Amino acid sequence: MSPYQKPFPNNWWLKRMPYFLFIIRELTSVFVAGYCLFLLVLIYKLGQGPEAYGSLIKSLTSSTSIVLHVIALVFVLYHAITWFNLTPKILVIYKGQDRIPQWLVAGSVYVGWIVVSAVIAWLVVGT
Amino acid sequence: MAETMEIKIFRYRPEVEKEPMFQSYEVPFREDWVVLDAINYIKDEIDGTLSYRWSCRMGVCGSCGMMINDIPKLSCAVFLKEYYPKKICLEPLTGFPVERDLIFEMDDFLTKLEEIKPYIIRHEGEEKALEEGVYLQTPAELAHYKQYSMCINCMLCYAACPIYSIDSTFIGPAAIALSQRYNLDSRDQGRDSRQDIIGSHAGIWDCTFVGECSTVCPKDVDPAAAIQRAKVSSTIDWFKEVLIPWGKKK
Numbered sequence: 291m292s293p294y295q296k297p298f299p300n301n302w303w304l305k306r307m308p309y310f311l312f313i314i315r316e317l318t319s320v321f322v323a324g325y326c327l328f329l330l331v332l333i334y335k336l337g338q339g340p341e342a343y344g345s346l347i348k349s350l351t352s353s354t355s356i357v358l359h360v361i362a363l364v365f366v367l368y369h370a371i372t373w374f375n376l377t378p379k380i381l382v383i384y385k386g387q388d389r390i391p392q393w394l395v396a397g398s399v400y401v402g403w404i405v406v407s408a409v410i411a412w413l414v415v416g417t
Numbered sequence: 418m419a420e421t422m423e424i425k426i427f428r429y430r431p432e433v434e435k436e437p438m439f440q441s442y443e444v445p446f447r448e449d450w451v452v453l454d455a456i457n458y459i460k461d462e463i464d465g466t467l468s469y470r471w472s473c474r475m476g477v478c479g480s481c482g483m484m485i486n487d488i489p490k491l492s493c494a495v496f497l498k499e500y501y502p503k504k505i506c507l508e509p510l511t512g513f514p515v516e517r518d519l520i521f522e523m524d525d526f527l528t529k530l531e532e533i534k535p536y537i538i539r540h541e542g543e544e545k546a547l548e549e550g551v552y553l554q555t556p557a558e559l560a561h562y563k564q565y566s567m568c569i570n571c572m573l574c575y576a577a578c579p580i581y582s583i584d585s586t587f588i589g590p591a592a593i594a595l596s597q598r599y600n601l602d603s604r605d606q607g608r609d610s611r612q613d614i615i616g617s618h619a620g621i622w623d624c625t626f627v628g629e630c631s632t633v634c635p636k637d638v639d640p641a642a643a644i645q646r647a648k649v650s651s652t653i654d655w656f657k658e659v660l661i662p663w664g665k666k667k
């Protein structure tokens with residue numbers, strides 16, 4: 291008498307919200323990687339001289355490019371926030387005998403993020 | 418008339434039916450009944466052929482786990498009133514072969530549990546003789562692993578883990594959390610002997626941090642965090658081994 295093996299459907303990630311959100315989190319990596327590639331192309335064009343760089347920058351003002359950027363921003367934000375929230379689970383730090391509270395670990399990642407973003411914004415816009 | 422509730426249960430009796438089926442039962446609805454009380458009522462009053470596991474009725478033995486409306490839960494820890502007036506659907510824990518009705522095979526988990534050596538290991542020659550007394554430990558040292566020691570081996574975390582259902586070679590959440598329970602114990606010196614399994618692909622690296630194991634854990638063990646922490650330790654090991662010339666070599 292053999293035991294019965296329940297089949298595991300391929301669409302398991304559509305069956306419950308937490309699984310769906312997990313798959314979306316995994317999918318966001320594609321956007322993060324895609325945007326890294328885009329930044330590399332940007333640097334490459336910069337190396338080719340002002341003309342090549344200028345025409346790339348100009349092509350970025352098209353509505354398609356803006357829509358793609360907005361989509362990428364949403365996914366990258368989701369990626370960053372979900373991972374930031376998971377960080378305190380992974381980083382278990384003790385100060386003497388006491389564990390540093392989880393909100394402090396997550397909080398410092400967020401503060402780091404804001405500081406780095408502010409510095410970049412200052413470099414891009416302010417100078 | 419007294420209120421009643423419908424409970425639909427997964428039935429598989431290999432000598433009767435080739436394919437499993439569902440059977441519905443009408444049970445009295447009582448505010449103070451947990452799902453397990455209703456199952457016991459079915460077994461005692463309606464259908465004595467129903468098979469399922471239970472023992473302590475208080476969330477300690479870990480034997481009454483089942484899928485309750487698709488979510489792995491201890492049936493002694495959820496009240497009927499959490500579902501009433503909706504129906505309840507009971508199935509054996511996902512990811513395990515079903516032996517009969519709600520009873521699944523747990524051999525795979527037990528083998529894995531044994532493989533990670535869930536006991537205190539001392540280096541040879543460093544064990545204390547019996548007459549030397551116990552190994553002492555401060556409350557702070559206990560705090561490092563206590564959370565992981567709360568595991569009751571109920572296997573809800575395996576049922577919540579899609580990785581385990583897709584690839585059953587995965588060592589799985591509870592076994593890895595329990596290996597951390599010993600690795601982080603100040604009295605233990607056995608981490609190296611567990612590392613071959615824990616650091617393998619079927620160990621921590623199979624985990625993609627879905628995180629549902631921790632959500633369904635009835636004892637707040639947080640196996641997902643245990644696995645990610647083990648990944649950090651393994652990565653540090655690797656750096657020490659590969660990058661530091663005087664680092665620990667295998």
Ligand code: FES
Nearest residue numbers: 473474479481493
């Ligand atoms: S019967 Fe023991 S945990 Fe539910």
